[in-house]
Amino acid sequence: xxxxxxxxxxxxxxxxxxxxxxxxxxxxxxxLRRHGIDVRPELRVEVRHHRSHEEVPITPDDEMxxxxxxxxxxxxxEVLGGTDVDYRKVEEMDWAMWRELLETNERARSERARxxxxxxxxHYWSFRRSVGQPAIINLAYGIIAASLAELTDGIIYSDxxxxxxxxxxxxxxxxxxxxxxxxxxxxxxxxxxxxxxxLSIASDQRL
Numbered sequence: 001x002x003x004x005x006x007x008x009x010x011x012x013x014x015x016x017x018x019x020x021x022x023x024x025x026x027x028x029x030x031x032l033r034r035h036g037i038d039v040r041p042e043l044r045v046e047v048r049h050h051r052s053h054e055e056v057p058i059t060p061d062d063e064m065x066x067x068x069x070x071x072x073x074x075x076x077x078e079v080l081g082g083t084d085v086d087y088r089k090v091e092e093m094d095w096a097m098w099r100e101l102l103e104t105n106e107r108a109r110s111e112r113a114r115x116x117x118x119x120x121x122x123h124y125w126s127f128r129r130s131v132g133q134p135a136i137i138n139l140a141y142g143i144i145a146a147s148l149a150e151l152t153d154g155i156i157y158s159d160x161x162x163x164x165x166x167x168x169x170x171x172x173x174x175x176x177x178x179x180x181x182x183x184x185x186x187x188x189x190x191x192x193x194x195x196x197x198x199l200s201i202a203s204d205q206r207l
Contacts, residue, residue: 002130003162005145008090008118009125010153017045018060024074024147027176028140035198039207041136043144046073064125064148072125074144078206081133083141086126090119101169108169111155115169118154129162135200136207138193139180146175163190 021043029040047056047066056070065087066072075082098115101108108115118124127145129138142163149156150172157169164185167178178184180198182191201207 002128003160004129004158005127005142005162006157007125007127007145007148007152008115008155008157009121009123009148010114010118010155012121013152014063014065015148015151016061016063017058019151020064020144020148021045021060023151024140024144027147027150028143031139031143031176031180032201035202037198037202039201041076041079041140041207043140044075044077046075047071048073065123074127074141076136076140076207079134079136079204081137083133083137083144084128084130086128088124088126090122090124094124095119105169107167111169111171114155114171124154134204135197136204138197139201142175142179146172146179149175 025040025043028043032039032041045058047058047070048054049056050069050071056066064072072085072087073082074085098108098119102112102115103109125145125148127141129141133141145156148154155169155171156175159165159168163179164187167174180194182194182198185191185194
């Protein structure tokens with residue numbers, strides 16, 4: 001089982017890898033401090049081939065795009081695991097999904113102009129967390145996705161139980177407030193999972 005956060009960009013400008021790493025590292029450290037955890041995990045990123053998983057050379061100044069058959073990989077050194085990211089073009093099936101959401105999802109209706117603007121840019125990123133990831137990745141993949149949405153004035157969407165469905169689509173500022181916050185979810189499973197992960201992060205000597 002895996003869960004995902006899709007980030008739809010509000011601007012045609014593509015952020016650079018270095019920009020995203022810098023902002024996501026800051027936002028992750030801020031979130032941990034809010035929970036009394038004084039660590040700043042080192043985030044890194046690679047681009048890899050889907051089949052061979054061989055690394056594709058990139059620099060911090062390269063834009064956050066890659067070829068078909070490749071994927072982004074965000075991770076924390078010394079910690080086994082990470083989040084893989086697909087870069088995708090907005091296709092008719094995406095428009096169809098959002099047209100339905102704009103009819104049935106109250107939050108989507110309230111953000112109609114922003115959503116339509118994001119879809120018009122023609123691309124989005126999908127961050128995936130596979131089952132069994134370490135606690136720091138369980139938190140970080142959402143923070144990285146939100147950081148990308150912040151950089152692009154975009155929106156975050158998930159419908160696969162990554163977090164409370166009723167909160168999506170979301171903008172970054174709101175997402176930072178309630179994602180992985182045990183006190184701000186009505187779902188007891190999400191709350192227990194977040195507490196368990198935060199305790200694990202606090203005791204993880206690798207960070």
